[in-house]
Amino acid sequence: MPTNEPRPPMSKADYVYTVLLDEIRTARIPGGTALRAGAVARRLGVSVTPVREALRRLEKDRLISYEAHHGATVIDLGDDALEEFYGLRAVVEGLAARLAAGRVTAADLDWLRELHASMAEDVRQGRYDRLAEQSRHFHLRIADIGGPAFLGQHARAVRNSVPVPATASLWLDGEQARLQLEAHERILAALADSDGPAAERLMIEHVRRAGDHRRTH
Numbered sequence: 001m002p003t004n005e006p007r008p009p010m011s012k013a014d015y016v017y018t019v020l021l022d023e024i025r026t027a028r029i030p031g032g033t034a035l036r037a038g039a040v041a042r043r044l045g046v047s048v049t050p051v052r053e054a055l056r057r058l059e060k061d062r063l064i065s066y067e068a069h070h071g072a073t074v075i076d077l078g079d080d081a082l083e084e085f086y087g088l089r090a091v092v093e094g095l096a097a098r099l100a101a102g103r104v105t106a107a108d109l110d111w112l113r114e115l116h117a118s119m120a121e122d123v124r125q126g127r128y129d130r131l132a133e134q135s136r137h138f139h140l141r142i143a144d145i146g147g148p149a150f151l152g153q154h155a156r157a158v159r160n161s162v163p164v165p166a167t168a169s170l171w172l173d174g175e176q177a178r179l180q181l182e183a184h185e186r187i188l189a190a191l192a193d194s195d196g197p198a199a200e201r202l203m204i205e206h207v208r209r210a211g212d213h214r215r216t217h
Helices: 014-024 037-044 048-059 079-103 106-123 130-145 149-158 175-190 194-214
Strands: 064-067 073-074
Touching: 014 037, 014 048, 014 130, 014 149, 037 048, 037 175, 048 064, 048 073, 079 130, 079 175, 106 130, 106 175, 130 149, 130 175, 175 194
Parallel strands: none
Antiparallel strands: 064 073
């Protein structure tokens, strides 16, 4: 339950990790980019020590690699890795949707429907740049509902493991955005009907379609 207790301040290493993770996840730092600890420290206004700690965490996340005489480099993933990524997402998020169909509450459905309506309005207004992040919230909320102990955390870890350039988002294409919204609507209907098998099948199809689009664009 929410409390009014103050949260501990974010450490400098956590701050650097959060910034770099977001920049890598959204491909603002593209694959193949060298990350120099000194340069990152100067840019973020911290010492080199928290940067090195953050880079070690990113290495454990398999988002960067170290090479002799080259230092840290953002991993550049090919088609095989993308196929594995979207296949894993389909399994995790599909299972979460099936479990969510048996656990979803009226309040959960209201939250998802409100987000869906906001996305539909953005499509009508041509605000396509907002949709990818909203879709992320939609998917992760379902994962949290279906698997609050493990699946929600795993869904986030999987999504953070592969950068998605803003230009690669299918949500930037008007026709694709409408198709994806229709998929969300069908998933919502399956959840409302407590139809776990249908929710799982629809989620798997939805995620795999996104993967097909990513690999061909």
